[in-house]
Amino acid sequence: MMTQNTQETKFVKESEEETQLYILQKNKKTKVGVTILVAFLVVLVIGVVISSVFFTN
Helix, strand or coil: CCCCCCCCCCCECCCCCCCCCCEEEEHHHHHHHHHHHHHHHHHHHHHHHHHHHHHEE
8 A cells, every 4th residue: 555645745945945845946046937937928928919909900
């Protein structure tokens, strides 16, 4: 029978926490990466909206 791990995977890990179960760590690299990703997605959405306006007329 398999044993279950009772620890929970966290989405954002604080720098002082001693865990390896996390998705993102709260540091400068993560903040810069998320900012770039959000900016890219905003530009992509604006491009889709603009192309939709131009191609439907």
